[in-house]
Amino acid sequence: xxxxxxxxxxxxxxxxxxxxxxxxxxxxxxxxxxxxxxxxxxxxxxxxxxxxxxxxxxxxxxxxxxxxxxxxxxxxxxxxxxxxxxxxxxxxxxxxxxxxxxxxxxxxxxxxxxxxxxxxxxxxxxxxxxxxxxxxxxxxxxxxxxxxxxxxxxxxxxxxxxxxxxxxxxxxxxxxxxxxxxxxxxxxxxxxxxxxxxxxxxxxxxxxxxxxxxxxxxxxxxxxxxxxxxxxxxxxxxxxxxxxxxxxxxxxxxxxxxxxxxxxxxx
Amino acid sequence: xxxxxxxxxxxxxxxxxxxxxxxxxxxxxxxxxxxxxxxxxxxxxxxxxxxxxxxxxxxxxxxxxxxxxxxxxxxxxxxxxxxxxxxxxxxxxxxxxxxxxxxxxxxxxxxxxxxxxxxxxxxxxxxxxxxxxxxxxxxxxxxxxxxxxxxxxxxxxxxxxxxxxxxxxxxxxxxxxxxxxxxxxxxxxxxxxxxxxxxxxxxxxxxxxxxxxxxxxxxxxxxxxxxxxxxxxxxxxxxxxxxxxxxxxxxxxxxxxxxxxxxxxxxxxxxxxxxxxxxxxxxxxxxxxxxxxxxxxxxxxxxxxxxxxxxxxxxxxxxxxxxxxxxxxxxxxxxxxxxxxxxxxxxxxxxx
Numbered sequence: 054x055x056x057x058x059x060x061x062x063x064x065x066x067x068x069x070x071x072x073x074x075x076x077x078x079x080x081x082x083x084x085x086x087x088x089x090x091x092x093x094x095x096x097x098x099x100x101x102x103x104x105x106x107x108x109x110x111x112x113x114x115x116x117x118x119x120x121x122x123x124x125x126x127x128x129x130x131x132x133x134x135x136x137x138x139x140x141x142x143x144x145x146x147x148x149x150x151x152x153x154x155x156x157x158x159x160x161x162x163x164x165x166x167x168x169x170x171x172x173x174x175x176x177x178x179x180x181x182x183x184x185x186x187x188x189x190x191x192x193x194x195x196x197x198x199x200x201x202x203x204x205x206x207x208x209x210x211x212x213x214x215x216x217x218x219x220x221x222x223x224x225x226x227x228x229x230x231x232x233x234x235x236x237x238x239x240x241x242x243x244x245x246x247x248x249x250x251x252x253x254x255x256x257x258x259x260x261x262x263x264x265x266x267x268x269x270x271x272x273x274x275x276x277x278x279x280x281x282x283x284x285x286x287x288x289x290x291x292x293x294x295x296x297x298x299x300x301x302x303x304x305x306x307x308x309x310x311x312x313x314x315x316x317x318x319x320x
Numbered sequence: 321x322x323x324x325x326x327x328x329x330x331x332x333x334x335x336x337x338x339x340x341x342x343x344x345x346x347x348x349x350x351x352x353x354x355x356x357x358x359x360x361x362x363x364x365x366x367x368x369x370x371x372x373x374x375x376x377x378x379x380x381x382x383x384x385x386x387x388x389x390x391x392x393x394x395x396x397x398x399x400x401x402x403x404x405x406x407x408x409x410x411x412x413x414x415x416x417x418x419x420x421x422x423x424x425x426x427x428x429x430x431x432x433x434x435x436x437x438x439x440x441x442x443x444x445x446x447x448x449x450x451x452x453x454x455x456x457x458x459x460x461x462x463x464x465x466x467x468x469x470x471x472x473x474x475x476x477x478x479x480x481x482x483x484x485x486x487x488x489x490x491x492x493x494x495x496x497x498x499x500x501x502x503x504x505x506x507x508x509x510x511x512x513x514x515x516x517x518x519x520x521x522x523x524x525x526x527x528x529x530x531x532x533x534x535x536x537x538x539x540x541x542x543x544x545x546x547x548x549x550x551x552x553x554x555x556x557x558x559x560x561x562x563x564x565x566x567x568x569x570x571x572x573x574x575x576x577x578x579x580x581x582x583x584x585x586x587x588x589x590x591x592x593x594x595x596x597x598x599x600x601x602x603x604x605x606x607x608x609x610x611x612x613x614x615x616x617x618x619x620x621x622x623x624x625x626x627x628x629x630x631x632x633x634x635x636x637x638x639x640x641x642x643x644x645x646x647x648x649x650x651x652x653x654x655x656x657x658x659x660x661x662x663x664x665x666x667x668x669x670x671x672x
Contacts, residue, residue: 099496102500104496104500116502117500117502122496124493124496126493127492127493127496129494130489131488147502187497
């Protein structure tokens with residue numbers, strides 16, 4: 054079963070939040086939605102979760118019993134312990150015999166020693182992991198995670214991505230939003246949003262190879278409007294191509310696409 | 321420093337609620353204190369009963385506002401009229417002439433005294449009379465205030481705690497988590513309100529017991545009537561709490577709104593300032609507040625053993641307010657939990 058949205062349009066008053074967005078979330082795969090702040094990632098995920106009604110387009114999602122959703126910055130009920138949070142999900146979703154599975158998920162994420170700790174006393178990363186475990190526990194057919202790794206240390210990020218991969222391996226269609234482009238390279242499919250519109254879409258390797266022109270690496274940029282910093286050096290986009298072009302990363306390709314859109318005057 | 325002041329002004333200008341709290345509340349207080357805070361009652365609802373009722377009614381000077389004249393009635397009729405709050409003073413016009421005063425209406429009783437009628441042999445009435453203050457013979461303030469304070473304390477606790485509980489869930493993002501879980505909106509709303517309701521009931525029991533024991537407040541009426549009023553009142557209070565939470569983004573906003581709804585309740589409910597002394601320009605607001613009716617009911621039940629059938633109007637109003645407020649709150653809350661399309665959608669292929 055493929056979940057997703059088609060030809061989506063969402064406006065809040067005069068503000069267009071999403072326009073012409075299509076996204077497929079096939080079972081057993083991780084789909085990443087990336088973009089800067091205000092690109093429309095959260096709105097897209099909320100439409101998919103059924104929390105926002107689109108003005109145009111359709112959304113396909115399973116019934117609620119088979120859907121897991123983690124809103125941005127949420128991670129369990131703060132005044133409940135880790136164990137009580139999982140107990141709540143078990144009870145609400147009427148899950149049977151999930152004790153071992155919950156134990157396994159807690160072990161994998163290093164949360165096992167903190168079962169009796171209140172969610173509010175967990176670190177940011179641990180709370181996010183708890184939130185993901187809560188969304189994963191009912192073995193959802195569609196798992197929607199809104200920026201689960203934002204503000205999280207690299208070790209916890211790696212833990213979270215292992216959980217995400219595990220969910221997909223067990224057959225869930227997973228959609229993850231992120232502001233980090235390096236994370237999108239782990240997904241089977243990536244949708245890059247820019248100001249509410251799709252900028253690029255496809256498997257990460259194909260998106261990378263879709264670059265028009267070349268990206269060169271320099272110590273001093275020649276055209277500031279087409280240059281960005283990468284570590285101690287600069288990278289610059291040459292629309293006409295350049296024999297000195299390097300193999301770009303997904304991040305470079307997304308920046309180039311955004312620059313090209315700005316130069317065309319349309320996002 | 322200039323930059324700091326400028327920044328603060330800019331922020332303040334955009335924080336409409338704080339601004340409203342800073343400008344509207346002083347204005348409200350001024351209006352309330354100016355027009356409402358009057359303990360001197362110009363007109364005291366008066367009943368005259370007994371064989372010579374017509375004659376005595378004609379003799380009564382200001383501020384006695386004779387509303388009921390019943391020649392066929394007797395002392396028991398007079399007491400009953402006071403018990404049912406149909407009058408504050410009942411004159412039993414048969415020898416010996418007796419004036420009954422409702423001691424739960426402190427300011428009216430004091431106004432009557434000021435009118436040089438009550439409590440002095442040199443009264444305005446040309447014939448000697450006996451005076452009896454019923455229900456609260458010592459005109460004790462605590463006896464009158466404590467039952468109403470139960471309502472005020474519950475308003476404060478119920479409104480603030482409930483609204484904070486819901487807003488925190490929204491702020492943390494966990495309300496959205498709930499919205500996507502296989503729970504019906506009804507489950508979430510009832511599940512959310514029920515614990516606060518039970519805590520409110522417990523709170524009410526504790527405050528009532530403390531009031532009765534510590535301040536020697538009598539309880540003369542029916543516990544059942546009190547329980548019914550408390551039930552309706554608590555629902556209204558929790559409804560206001562939930563409604564506030566649906567209008568607030570942060571806990572700070574919720575507290576501000578709660579204060580804005582509590583101040584008029586305290587000022588205008590008749591708890592402190594008698595409704596009869598308020599001009600109609602302000603008094604109509606009183607009739608929109610749940611606390612107004614709760615105060616009327618508890619004072620009657622605690623102190624005067626007012627029968628249920630005499631409390632029909634405040635009961636009906638309280639229930640109506642509870643239904644309206646709670647209904648509005650649930651509708652708004654429900655909107656957060658389930659956008660229309662979600663309910664329309666067929667489960668397996670939800671196309672919205």
